[in-house]
Amino acid sequence: MNDEIITNDGISVRGDLQIIHKDKNNVIISKENHRNVVVDNGLLYIARSILNLENTSNLHVFIGTGGVVDDNRVEARPSDTALHTFYDDILATTEIIQINESGVLGTPTYVPFRVILRITCSLLITSYVKLSEAGIFTSSFNNSPTMITHKTFSEREYNELDTMEIQWDLSLGRFMK
Amino acid sequence: MLCHGNVTLSIIDKDKVIFTDSKANTITNNGLLSLFNSLITDTPFSFKYIQIGTGGSLENGVLKNVQFDENSLYAYYKESIATTSVIKINNGYKISFYSEIPIPVDVNVNEIGLFNNPYTEDNVMMFAKQTFLGTVDRILKREYEPIGENIIFRIKWEIFLLREESGKL
Numbered sequence: 300m301n302d303e304i305i306t307n308d309g310i311s312v313r314g315d316l317q318i319i320h321k322d323k324n325n326v327i328i329s330k331e332n333h334r335n336v337v338v339d340n341g342l343l344y345i346a347r348s349i350l351n352l353e354n355t356s357n358l359h360v361f362i363g364t365g366g367v368v369d370d371n372r373v374e375a376r377p378s379d380t381a382l383h384t385f386y387d388d389i390l391a392t393t394e395i396i397q398i399n400e401s402g403v404l405g406t407p408t409y410v411p412f413r414v415i416l417r418i419t420c421s422l423l424i425t426s427y428v429k430l431s432e433a434g435i436f437t438s439s440f441n442n443s444p445t446m447i448t449h450k451t452f453s454e455r456e457y458n459e460l461d462t463m464e465i466q467w468d469l470s471l472g473r474f475m476k
Numbered sequence: 477m478l479c480h481g482n483v484t485l486s487i488i489d490k491d492k493v494i495f496t497d498s499k500a501n502t503i504t505n506n507g508l509l510s511l512f513n514s515l516i517t518d519t520p521f522s523f524k525y526i527q528i529g530t531g532g533s534l535e536n537g538v539l540k541n542v543q544f545d546e547n548s549l550y551a552y553y554k555e556s557i558a559t560t561s562v563i564k565i566n567n568g569y570k571i572s573f574y575s576e577i578p579i580p581v582d583v584n585v586n587e588i589g590l591f592n593n594p595y596t597e598d599n600v601m602m603f604a605k606q607t608f609l610g611t612v613d614r615i616l617k618r619e620y621e622p623i624g625e626n627i628i629f630r631i632k633w634e635i636f637l638l639r640e641e642s643g644k645l
Contacts, residue, residue, distance in 0.1 A: 310479045310503060339568075342637050346562045346569045348514035349603070351522035358516060377639060393516045397509065412505050412544060416512040437515075447515075471479070471508050473544065 312337065314448050315468045316433065323460035333450050335435075335467070336375040341447030344437060359436045359444065360389045360420045360465055366431030366451030375432070375449035382432050382449070388440040389420040389465075398472075413472030421464045424457040431455070435467060479503060479511065481604050481635040483588060487611055488576075488628040495614050499606055501590075501633070502542040507603035510592070523603045525591040526575050526631055527555040532587030532607030539586070539607045547602045549587050554579065555595050558633070568638035577629045579611065581622040585629055586610035604635070 314335035320328045347353045365383025366373055373383055396415040418435060432451040438444035448469070457463065481501040487494050514521045531550025533539050540550065558573035579585055589605040611629060615622060 310508065312479070342569050342639070343562065343564075345511060345515065346571050346635075346637050349510060349521050349523050350560050350562065350571065351520040352562070395509070395512060395516075412508065414508050414512055416515065469512065471511055473508070 310471070310473050312469065312471045314450075315470065316450050317466045317468075318433070318452070318455075319464040319466075320455055320457065321462040321464065322458070325462075328461070329455065331452065333452055335448040335450040336377060336379070337448050337469075338375075338379050338446055339377050340380055340445050341435075344445045344447060353437075353445075357438070358391045358393055358418055358447075359439055360391050360418065360467065361434050361436055361440065362386050362389070362422065362430055362463065362465075363432040363434075364429060367429075367454045372431070372451055372453065375451050379434075379449045380446055382434055382446075383451070384432075385440065386428065386430065387422060388436075389422050390439070391418045391420040391435075391465075391467075393418050413470055416469040416471075418467040418469070419465065421462060424459060424461045424463065426459050428457050429454040430457055430463065433465065433467075435469075479508070479635070479637055481633065483606050483608075484632040484634075485588070485608060486630040486632075487614060488630055489620075490623045494618060494620050494627075497608070499608055501604040501606040502544065503604045503635075504542075504546055504602055505544050506547055506601045510601060510603060521592045521601070523590055523592050524558045524560050524573065525555055525594055526558050526573060526577075526633065527552055527589045527591055527595060528577060528579070528585045528629065528631075529553050529587040529589070530584055530610070533610065537613075539609070542605045542607060546605060548600070549589050549605070551587075552595055553583065553585060555591075558590075558631070565636075565638075568636060571635040571637070573631070573633040573635075575631045577631070578626045579629050580625060581615065581627055582612060584610035584612035586613070588631065588633075590633060604633075
């Protein structure tokens with residue numbers, strides 16, 4: 300289940316997750332792209348944040364091992380509030396990218412506009428593990444954070460000293476292509 | 477996030493509602509920026525300030541089209557702090573803002589905006605805005621005779637963050 304919300308103002312939101320798996324010699328083993336699910340609690344958190352009803356802090360990316368059970372992928376759902384099986388917690392780096400795209404669409408004239416919240420992080424694997432899910436959270440694991448997005452994917456086998464690099468783009472825009 | 481909004485405006489004279497209308501608003505570029513900035517900023521937003529103004533129409537009475545890159549009203553008149561709430565609805569959440577502002581019967585209020593700070597402060601950002609047929613014009617059109625010198629301008633503003641019917645976000 301991918302997520303894209305389209306509004307009657309032409310405003311939509313979507314999340315794009317890129318995961319790069321590198322071995323201990325920094326050689327890329329795989330690169331995959333996914334669309335995430337923004338969960339219900341994530342929507343609520345955003346709604347409350349613009350009213351200053353939440354204490355915002357540094358975003359964290361959690362990764363887990365519960366995205367595949369008995370060789371079947373367990374879909375992320377809007378009602379999810381946690382990873383299926385937590386493995387590790389990474390403090391993410393965030394930046395806001397504002398794009399005033401060229402061109403116009405339709406009549407009257409609409410100028411496309413896009414804001415990207417880019418969340419990046421990297422995890423050094425310390426022992427063999429099969430990873431199959433990730434999520435964006437509002438704080439660290441020990442602080443009972445709120446999950447904003449969730450994504451499960453096919454299991455990837457990571458060996459000791461491999462690296463998982465994540466770039467997660469939440470895009471909010473008008474007339475996005 | 478199906479991020480759109482509606483404003484419902486009413487004119488009330490001595491407890492009698494003499495006019496009510498709803499319009500879709502325009503969410504500005506700064507409004508879109510704020511949705512994400514609110515997740516990571518050290519300086520929290522609080523979009524609860526509603527400004528009303530008198531510059532929403534041209535001299536010939538035609539309403540101005542709100543542009544996405546605007547960040548203020550055309551002619552500020554007054555502001556109030558809205559009562560706010562976040563309500564779960566079928567496929568997402570609704571953020572509600574409510575305010576009642578007394579205005580003289582002869583002031584033609586025809587624009588409205590939702591802001592993060594009071595009018596007099598720095599770093600004011602406008603989340604959404606709309607123009608509409610003015611309060612004086614409405615009263616005249618209804619051929620209504622106000623009882624007193626002031627009326628109540630009631631604002632119900634709703635911003636929706638929704639998932640598509642299919643369950644997608």
